[in-house]
Amino acid sequence: MFNTSEYRRSDGPADHNAIAAWQQGATGAGVAIAIIDTGIDSDSPEFAGRILPASRDVAGSRGIDQEDDHGTNVALVAAAARNNTGVMGIAYEANLLVLRADFPGTCADVSDDGGTNCSLRDSDIAVGIQYATDNGAKIINLSLGGGNPSQAVRTAVQRAVAAGVVVIVSSGNDGLGSPDNFAAGISDVGSGGVMIVGSVDEGGNISSFSNRAGTYISSFLTARGERICCVYENGVLKTETDNTGTYVYLFSGTSFAAPQVAGAAALLFQAFPNLSGQDVVELLLDTARDAGATGDDDVYGQGILDIAAAFAPQGTLSLADTRVAMALTDSTLVGAPAMGDALAGASMPVTLLDKYERAYSSDLGARALGAQVAPKLEGALRDDLRHVGLGSDALSLSFAIDGTALRSPWGGRLSLSAEDAEQARVLAARVAARIAPDTQMGVAFRQGAQGLVAQLQGQSRPAFLIASGGQDDTGFALGDTMSFALRRDLGDLGLTLSAESGTVLAGARGRFAADFARSRAEGNAIRFGASLDGDYGPLTATLGASWQREDRTVLGARFHEALGVGGADSLFVDADLRFEAGDGWRLGGAFRQGWTFAQGTRLASNGWALDLEKRGVLGRDDGIAFRLSQPMRVADGGIDLTLPVYWDYATRSATVATRSLALAPTGREITGELAWRSPFLGGNASASLFYRTDPGHYADLRDDPGVAIRWSREF
Structure with missing residues (x-):
């Protein structure tokens, strides 16, 4: 031109x-x-x-x-x-x-x-x-x-x-x-x-x-x-x-x-x-x-x-209406796994001011990051972990330990150097105890409350490497988790109360000028839940509800501070049914529905799993199971942001408009997994065949098939 x-x-x-x-x-x-x-x-x-x-x-x-x-x-x-x-x-x-x-x-x-x-x-x-x-x-x-x-x-x-x-x-x-x-x-x-x-x-x-x-x-x-x-x-x-x-x-x-x-x-x-x-x-x-x-x-x-x-803009930029700083190099939003590809192609035009109050147009959507899709098989087959469990009906303990330090010989007192102590750290721990004939209590470190609840309720479920279980997913991960559960028998029913807290782990590593460390920790979340369970002949049913509070994130998504989105509340309702069909056959299904409220906007999300299991296929102690599941996914809704879209130099004021950002992905991950488990040669053998469509709820990602065969022996 x-x-x-x-x-x-x-x-x-x-x-x-x-x-x-x-x-x-x-x-x-x-x-x-x-x-x-x-x-x-x-x-x-x-x-x-x-x-x-x-x-x-x-x-x-x-x-x-x-x-x-x-x-x-x-x-x-x-x-x-x-x-x-x-x-x-x-x-x-x-x-x-x-x-x-x-x-x-x-x-x-x-x-x-x-x-x-x-x-x-x-x-x-x-x-x-x-x-x-x-x-x-x-x-x-x-x-x-x-x-x-x-x-x-x-x-x-x-x-x-x-x-x-x-x-x-x-x-x-x-x-x-x-x-x-x-x-x-x-x-x-x-x-x-x-x-x-x-x-x-x-x-x-x-x-x-x-x-x-x-x-x-x-x-x-x-x-x-x-x-x-x-x-x-x-x-x-x-x-x-x-x-x-x-x-x-x-x-x-x-x-x-x-x-x-x-x-x-x-x-x-x-x-x-x-x-x-x-x-x-x-x-x-x-x-x-x-x-x-x-x-x-x-x-x-x-x-x-x-x-x-x-x-070019000079100094730190800020939103034209609030003057809250927002550097051009900052991420505007880091999406959560439940949002998948929702941020792809997002457009949020906005007006920013530099230190001279000069107006610049920027598209916040261009600096939004979707959650990274984790390779699930790699984590599932990690070989440097050791699991230790012991106990009785009155008291049980279980640990997950980083096993790298155990590869060197040991004989003598437990006296570790600082380096060995770090290598031999306990990654997760769970303790459950019966504190009265009708009451059990459990606490866990670096493990969510859902596992504690399942243990106190005596649930037995097939083990899968890849496919999630429906009601044990909130759409994002917590780190440094502490959890607690208390179960009381009420005749034919059991009432379980639970609580957990931890740091929200972002779905991707964003860049925010305000966070010098730029770690994946994006704030804190707490969850409180209650559930009722009971056995009705061959049928076991569980119904529960939980409330979650995030102080900085929205269902795990981190928004830039300048956007004024300062946390969210979520309500989850869970249902789980297990049916013993006889001759070693068991059917199961779990469903979780969630509603998240932030900035006057509601998100609807859900996850589910269907199981079919046969025990005693090749021997008395083996089992084969098939699961079809969908991880937690935003099904509907978005968030409304009030953003400056025009700057009037004469009045030195901004015109604002409401921009709606849809957070429901176009992709839908569905995972099918066929898993076999059996004792073998003094250890445990397993094989898994899985197929995952739209991994991470990204419609444009290739399907993820895989197979894994594993034998392990605990010390």
Whole structure:
């Protein structure tokens, strides 16, 4: 779109990354750049319709048309039109307030080298600065140089800066180590509103003729000022043809580096009307591309003009309505396993503000992460665990121990080094005790309450490697879990109360600037439950309900703090039926239905499992079972987020809208597993054949089939 022959002829837009601003709609339209110089070619099509009527000759009564081309060339660099001919300027739609200030007759004086000896008086420059300030100029370009500025000029500059005008002055063409006295004197009274500009060539090297930053590092910037295309004659590019070809005329000088910066300032003022003059100066200086010695230096000052960097967000971003910080690198949401692929293609447009209160559009959906799909077989076949169980009807204990330390011989007292103690750590433990004839109690470490409840109720279920059991799934995992259960016999019924707490483990590792550790722990959750169970001949039935509270997550999903989603409550209802059909056959089914409430929005979720088991297939103690199951899955609903969608610079306020984010996945994981278990050769043998569709509730993932054969012997 912008990469035209006109653009490629222009020296400056490409060097300073102007396209990044143009693509955001910044062209300088409506912003006035005051060019205090030697006049302009007012008939040039490059300025048609954009020379303001207030333009005038501040040094006489001649009008604004030039006697030499210096002022025209300065204006071309800043604001030549985008009209598919000649060249184009940085701010190609900016308005020009042309203030001719050359002393009458001096530009007509031709020097020995063919140039002119234009002279500008401080008194006329001061009038021009004051006039520009009074007539709405946002930028004043002074491609001038010389001795110390008069007090009148200094006063005019101070007044302009106080009015929010950016003053840009060229550093001078003496090849010295510091700006000339004119530029230095203006910077001294600039109060953060003045930039001194030196020249670099097309490679970003300081021009030999350019004065350097010297001691004015903090206000010094460089821009392309060497070999600039092109001189115009009668409104078109001036060319010369000889026997070797046709050539255009180029010009060089810090005078032409300054308007590059003036054009950039105009783009910023148009795009971000809330910016003050000091803001614009600070932005352009702070975002300059480093050159020369690393960091600021006395040659390039702050560096080379970089418009793309100046347009990029600065500092920590925040939501436009609440001003709560949200870095562009942050994850906006980390989904939970029960949500599967719901976040794929999610769109949540939002408006963010940077430290200058500049508005930027961002799609929060693009930074939402779905839960990772775990390879279930790998975890199921982990071989470095040891399980220990012992006890009686009155007391039972069971442990899961990291067995890596047990591979080395041991003989003697239990005296472990710090390293061995870590290797031999207990990963999980459960203790159950009958504390009265009709009452049992259990506690567990790193194990959920559901296993305790099943033990106290005397449930016996087939063991599967992969397929979940329906009512032992809440849609996400807890870590560092502590659980408790208490069961009381009530005649033919049993009442079991349970509780557990732990840290919510995220479905994926998100990035949140507020969490320096960036661990998978995403807050805490507590659960309380109650269930009734009873035997009715061959039928065993269990009915239960539980309540869950998450302090930071929603069914395991972590939302960025800026979105204001601070936890959720869930209610689960469970049903479990087991039927002894005789001759070793048993049928079973479990179902869990959940409702989650957060931010005034409800999610419905469910999980289920159907079992068929035959005991004594090949021998008295073996068994084969088939399970068909669906892990916990959000079936319906989403969450409503109130987000800023527009920023009004005039009122400095945001317009908000409600965005609904569906959290039900399109995929549905269904797992079928055929499992066989039997004692064998002094140990336990098992074989499992499984097939999993839409793993993790992701519709676009390949089905996951597998087979596992295992023999193990406990110590």
